[in-house]
Amino acid sequence: MAFELPALPYSHSALAAAGMSQETLELHHDKHHQAYVTALNGFVDANADLQGKSLEEIIALTYGNDARQGIFNQAGQHWNHIHFWNALSPNGGGIPGKLEAKLIEAFGSVDQFKADFKTAATTQFGSGWAWLVQKADGTLAVTKTPNGVNPLATGEGKALLSLDVWEHSYYVDFRNRRPDYVTNFLDKLANYEFAEANLG
DSSP: OOOOOOSSSSSSSGGGGGTOHHHHHIIIIIIIIIIHHHHHHHHHHHOGGGGTOOOHHHHHTTTOOGGHHHHHHHHHHHHHHHHHHHBBOOTOOOOOOHHHHHHHHHHHHHHHHHHHHHHHHHHOOOOOEEEEEOTTTTTTEEOOOTTTHHHHHHSOEEEEEEEEGGGTTTHHHHTTOHHHHHHIIIIIOOHHHHHHHHHH
């Protein structure tokens, strides 16, 4: 069974008022994400041991294997983008109570969480991701990963919230102003209900 590009959980124009244009979503979802899916399916077709495996299994089988870095890149990016589309909402920015309590417990305040997340997102050199994760002990932490790497691969924790900081994710709307893109995400686009639902 070939992997498929999932439909967005909202229309291509739904996030425009909150700072992510229809053009960005058409390019990012329909072109970039589709390219990862197409390339991943090509790799699966060419590698019998990957056929019938779940996306998570392929990530585990290929992460850290230099000979299979190309496969991991496509699988990781497919997984990351599935998470990312759900981490965005036309009605984003509001933090529900259970998650708010966990953020205050971990970071001291919601503002400090946002500051730490923004630091991770803006200091990820080149392409990559920023994440809010729940560690094995149940506490929350912020982390960042390069390229297509994710917390599922590294074992850093369960991904609750993700932000793509590859330039194609923000250049149409924010040009080179990554810090503004990150702030806009945290205040207007972040689907904190999705993050809360991911809590273990």
